[in-house]
Amino acid sequence: NAGVTQTPKFQVLKTGQSMTLQCAQDMNHNSMYWYRQDPGMGLRLIYYSASEGTTDKGEVPNGYNVSRLNKREFSLRLESAAPSQTSVYFCASRVGRVNTGELFFGEGSRLTVL
Amino acid sequence: RKEVEQDPGPFNVPEGATVAFNCTYSNSASQSFFWYRQDCRKEPKLLMSVYSSGNEDGRFTAQLNRASQYISLLIRDSKLSDSATYLCVVNAGGGNKLTFGTGTQLKVEL
Numbered sequence: 001n002a003g004v005t006q007t008p009k010f011q012v013l014k015t016g017q018s019m020t021l022q023c024a025q026d027m028n029h030n031s032m033y034w035y036r037q038d039p040g041m042g043l044r045l046i047y048y049s050a051s052e053g054t055t056d057k058g059e060v061p062n063g064y065n066v067s068r069l070n071k072r073e074f075s076l077r078l079e080s081a082a083p084s085q086t087s088v089y090f091c092a093s094r095v096g097r098v099n100t101g102e103l104f105f106g107e108g109s110r111l112t113v114l
Numbered sequence: 115r116k117e118v119e120q121d122p123g124p125f126n127v128p129e130g131a132t133v134a135f136n137c138t139y140s141n142s143a144s145q146s147f148f149w150y151r152q153d154c155r156k157e158p159k160l161l162m163s164v165y166s167s168g169n170e171d172g173r174f175t176a177q178l179n180r181a182s183q184y185i186s187l188l189i190r191d192s193k194l195s196d197s198a199t200y201l202c203v204v205n206a207g208g209g210n211k212l213t214f215g216t217g218t219q220l221k222v223e224l
Binding site for chain 1: 150
């Protein structure tokens with residue numbers, strides 16, 4: 001019952017360092033998403049991938065890049081981390097048909113940038 | 115105006131009370147609506163979808179008002195275990211992009 005798996009769960013970076021958050025789902029879902037969650041801000045969409053081979057910007061894409069490596073995997077990269085990127089990051093997936101709503105989330109990755 | 119807006123609360127209610135949350139959305143082309151529940155430091159999980167005619171799941175009732183562009187969630191006979199943050203989710207404008215409200219915090223007390 002893996003569902004959506006994110007790694008790492010916790011990470012501390014220094015300003016300017018780079019890192020990649022990995023996400024994989026085993027439910028054969030078409031669409032995958034990266035959100036960040038900050039206190040008082042709710043979940044904000046960073047990037048999403050409606051299907052393998054496509055990616056689109058969400059609400060807050062600046063400072064991030066993504067790769068939809070295959071149908072299972074969708075990674076999020078921070079090229080030069082900034083303190084403003086301190087947040088909890090959630091990866092999610094869904095079947096992808098319009099009006100088929102359930103998003104399945106990973107457990108989150110807690111990132112601190114010093 | 116934000117795409118999806120919720121009253122952040124917290125709503126503090128006694129066990130057994132009925133409580134209702136509203137969520138407004140700005141894009142009249144929105145097609146799909148959901149309520150998610152998030153426990154402290156956990157990932158969000160689907161509570162229920164919201165259908166045009168309204169729908170019920172046990173103690174939970176969801177309603178959609180397209181004319182006024184809001185959805186609602188009613189919880190009857192509140193339990194301590196209902197304490198959580200309730201997130202409104204809309205596919206603003208249709209398609210695969212899902213937008214979350216900031217959430218409404220509910221605390222059910224003895």
